[in-house]
Amino acid sequence: MNPLDKIKPRVRELKAYTLSPDRASVKINQNENPWDAPETIKRETLRRIQSRAWSRYPDFVPASLHEKLAAFAGWRADGVVAGNGSNELIQATLMVTVGEGRRVLISEPTFALYRQVATVLGGEVLSVPLDGELKFDVGALREAIEREEPDVTILCSPNNPTGCRVEHDELESLLAATRGIVVIDEAYFEFSGQTVAPLLYAHSNLAVFRTFSKAMGLAALRVGYLLAAPELAREVGKAVLPYNLNAFSQTAAEVAVELYESELKPTVRRILQERERLYENLRRVPGLAPVRSHANFMVVRSAIEPKRVFRELLARDILVRDVSGYPMLKDYFRLSVGTPAENDKLLAALGDIFSEEGKETMNAE
Amino acid sequence: MNPLDKIKPRVRELKAYTLSPDRASVKINQNENPWDAPETIKRETLRRIQSRAWSRYPDFVPASLHEKLAAFAGWRADGVVAGNGSNELIQATLMVTVGEGRRVLISEPTFALYRQVATVLGGEVLSVPLDGELKFDVGALREAIEREEPDVTILCSPNNPTGCRVEHDELESLLAATRGIVVIDEAYFEFSGQTVAPLLYAHSNLAVFRTFSKAMGLAALRVGYLLAAPELAREVGKAVLPYNLNAFSQTAAEVAVELYESELKPTVRRILQERERLYENLRRVPGLAPVRSHANFMVVRSAIEPKRVFRELLARDILVRDVSGYPMLKDYFRLSVGTPAENDKLLAALGDIFSEEGKETMNAE
Numbered sequence: 001m002n003p004l005d006k007i008k009p010r011v012r013e014l015k016a017y018t019l020s021p022d023r024a025s026v027k028i029n030q031n032e033n034p035w036d037a038p039e040t041i042k043r044e045t046l047r048r049i050q051s052r053a054w055s056r057y058p059d060f061v062p063a064s065l066h067e068k069l070a071a072f073a074g075w076r077a078d079g080v081v082a083g084n085g086s087n088e089l090i091q092a093t094l095m096v097t098v099g100e101g102r103r104v105l106i107s108e109p110t111f112a113l114y115r116q117v118a119t120v121l122g123g124e125v126l127s128v129p130l131d132g133e134l135k136f137d138v139g140a141l142r143e144a145i146e147r148e149e150p151d152v153t154i155l156c157s158p159n160n161p162t163g164c165r166v167e168h169d170e171l172e173s174l175l176a177a178t179r180g181i182v183v184i185d186e187a188y189f190e191f192s193g194q195t196v197a198p199l200l201y202a203h204s205n206l207a208v209f210r211t212f213s214k215a216m217g218l219a220a221l222r223v224g225y226l227l228a229a230p231e232l233a234r235e236v237g238k239a240v241l242p243y244n245l246n247a248f249s250q251t252a253a254e255v256a257v258e259l260y261e262s263e264l265k266p267t268v269r270r271i272l273q274e275r276e277r278l279y280e281n282l283r284r285v286p287g288l289a290p291v292r293s294h295a296n297f298m299v300v301r302s303a304i305e306p307k308r309v310f311r312e313l314l315a316r317d318i319l320v321r322d323v324s325g326y327p328m329l330k331d332y333f334r335l336s337v338g339t340p341a342e343n344d345k346l347l348a349a350l351g352d353i354f355s356e357e358g359k360e361t362m363n364a365e
Numbered sequence: 366m367n368p369l370d371k372i373k374p375r376v377r378e379l380k381a382y383t384l385s386p387d388r389a390s391v392k393i394n395q396n397e398n399p400w401d402a403p404e405t406i407k408r409e410t411l412r413r414i415q416s417r418a419w420s421r422y423p424d425f426v427p428a429s430l431h432e433k434l435a436a437f438a439g440w441r442a443d444g445v446v447a448g449n450g451s452n453e454l455i456q457a458t459l460m461v462t463v464g465e466g467r468r469v470l471i472s473e474p475t476f477a478l479y480r481q482v483a484t485v486l487g488g489e490v491l492s493v494p495l496d497g498e499l500k501f502d503v504g505a506l507r508e509a510i511e512r513e514e515p516d517v518t519i520l521c522s523p524n525n526p527t528g529c530r531v532e533h534d535e536l537e538s539l540l541a542a543t544r545g546i547v548v549i550d551e552a553y554f555e556f557s558g559q560t561v562a563p564l565l566y567a568h569s570n571l572a573v574f575r576t577f578s579k580a581m582g583l584a585a586l587r588v589g590y591l592l593a594a595p596e597l598a599r600e601v602g603k604a605v606l607p608y609n610l611n612a613f614s615q616t617a618a619e620v621a622v623e624l625y626e627s628e629l630k631p632t633v634r635r636i637l638q639e640r641e642r643l644y645e646n647l648r649r650v651p652g653l654a655p656v657r658s659h660a661n662f663m664v665v666r667s668a669i670e671p672k673r674v675f676r677e678l679l680a681r682d683i684l685v686r687d688v689s690g691y692p693m694l695k696d697y698f699r700l701s702v703g704t705p706a707e708n709d710k711l712l713a714a715l716g717d718i719f720s721e722e723g724k725e726t727m728n729a730e
């Protein structure tokens with residue numbers, strides 16, 4: 001008797017999640033905010049947490065956080081669901097919609113979790129590639145929607161890892177074409193200067209996901225949220241476990257929302273300035289071609305094999321993301337925008353690596 | 366077009382989770398540790414958290430917590446999975462094993478989540494009632510296993526809400542009878558003075574769930590863990606989302622394990638003393654019949670309708686759990702063991718309610 005026989009074959013075939021255990025002092029591989037959460041946010045969070053009983057369950061529904069998020073997002077509190085990272089809300093949304101015979105449309109390359117979860121749940125994944133400029137191919141997406149009638153369509157906008165975004169009129173044309181649910185993962189919306197949240201008022205089949213792990217500077221705390229019509233939010237909520245959000249993370253998220261304008265928005269502005277500076281400087285490195293991005297990261301086409309660039313940077317204490325295994329991105333690596341000092345180190349290291357390469361190439365000739 | 370048409374019918378039929386929003390100063394409705402986490406644990410946790418970057422993701426796998434839990438439980442670290450409450454691990458275990466055509470055996474009345482999650486996942490739930498003394502009917506469970514060949518069998522031991530437990534020889538007879546996976550939810554094992562964890566060495570189809578929400582005094586933080594053979598733990602881990610455990614909760618759990626003997630075990634001993642005192646005193650209240658329990662709670666049979674006892678206690682600022690809607694428990698309510706002062710208040714209030722009832726009954730005669 002082997003108890004593993006009781007594991008579903010689809011799960012057994014799945015590779016277990018792994019992440020390279022590499023460490024470096026310049027860590028620009030996970031699109032985190034390079035500045036730690038401001039001291040004012042940390043201090044106020046710890047003050048509130050200390051005075052709370054840790055032995056007591058958190059709120060059954062984190063109503064006070066939902067209300068603050070509603071005000072922050074310009075949406076209604078009964079259409080908000082907070083979760084243990086937006087990953088949990090992606091999973092919950094797919095759990096209530098996807099099973100055998102259901103179809104999920106995505107645009108690739110994108111965040112890998114959509115395909116993974118939809119597959120575990122027994123759904124069929126339909127994929128439309130980005131266009132030649134690594135942007136959404138909205139015409140092809142609309143055709144796929146009309147032809148395949150997917151139950152759920154998921155776009156990450158700005159898209160991880162390419163940084164492209166879907167514009168309002170484009171999204172409206174997709175919403176008009178589908179009879180299914182459309183999910184826009186806005187994990188990076190703060191860096192793009194726009195949000196599709198206003199479209200929620202006219203579209204009861206739209207769901208918007210957000211996170212505290214990027215601009216909000218709280219990746220350690222695992223908080224995400226969903227915005228949708230109250231009826232849809234309630235159905236997704238059925239697949240969210242009771243007490244899914246711990247009291248610490250709920251508190252930190254409330255403080256971060258309260259202090260966003262004064263404490264966090266300035267870091268977003270600095271990241272955007274640095275993104276432009278990085279882009280302009282990377283363009284000037286022979287052998288590198290950065291791709292304009294609406295997020296706090298960008299992909300860079302590299303004349304040197306990305307795996308080698310990854311290793312050379314790691315040898316210089318810099319950790320980027322090798323995305324060369326993604327569809328269409330064989331020649332690319334991804335970097336998050338760091339602090340000015342981190343970006344200086346990155347530019348110096350890349351200048352170094354690519355000028356040596358130039359010399360080697362010349363010597364070989 | 367109604368986007369709710371895309372929600373699975375099984376989910377639409379499900380009632381959304383709710384919890385009565387009642388509040389009282391004596392809160393004995395959720396089996397929490399009535400003493401808050403000790404100051405030493407809070408202080409050390411906050412010290413470690415403050416010096417960490419909140420903007421950075423937690424560990425991909427919380428290896429240091431897994432190692433401490435392995436030492437604490439007498440099991441191997443590669444057979445430990447920590448999660449966002451044991452609820453998440455229950456869900457993950459069922460996600461990788463249960464779908465259409467799969468059978469889950471439980472013994473009722475018990476914790477409602479097993480039936481709920483198995484049902485959402487499309488499994489068939491088989492239920493064996495407790496015996497007339499509200500104890501596990503091991504003979505009937507064994508017969509059900511032999512007859513129905515369930516894929517998964519789940520027992521909560523000590524059982525919520527009745528407090529009965531499965532003995533080692535009984536569990537071994539069930540493990541020998543089944544070709545499926547057997548889950549023992551040990552949320553309350555610290556109060557029972559025994560654990561089935563040593564049986565993990567001989568049984569690769571056994572999984573043990575535990576929590577930090579009861580004896581460990583950290584319900585606010587949502588930490589649970591699973592102990593199983595490494596091969597089984599790895600498969601369950603595939604349904605656990607990456608970064609499921611936030612850095613705060615991981616830190617608090619590590620500190621609690623480190624300081625368990627000196628800081629938390631004394632509260633467990635006091636709870637056990639109070640459990641005995643409560644039991645003896647409740648026995649003497651005419652109209653009440655408490656049931657002996659191996660956990661930090663007990664059910665009490667009541668000559669007055671439980672819903673009325675619940676309301677009368679709430680009017681006296683005491684919140685218990687009305688379990689009269691559970692199978693077999695029409696005449697019962699459940700109470701958690703509180704602090705000595707809380708238990709005194711409870712006993713006084715129940716004495717009051719049941720003596721008034723006695724008078725009313727006499728007046729009516």
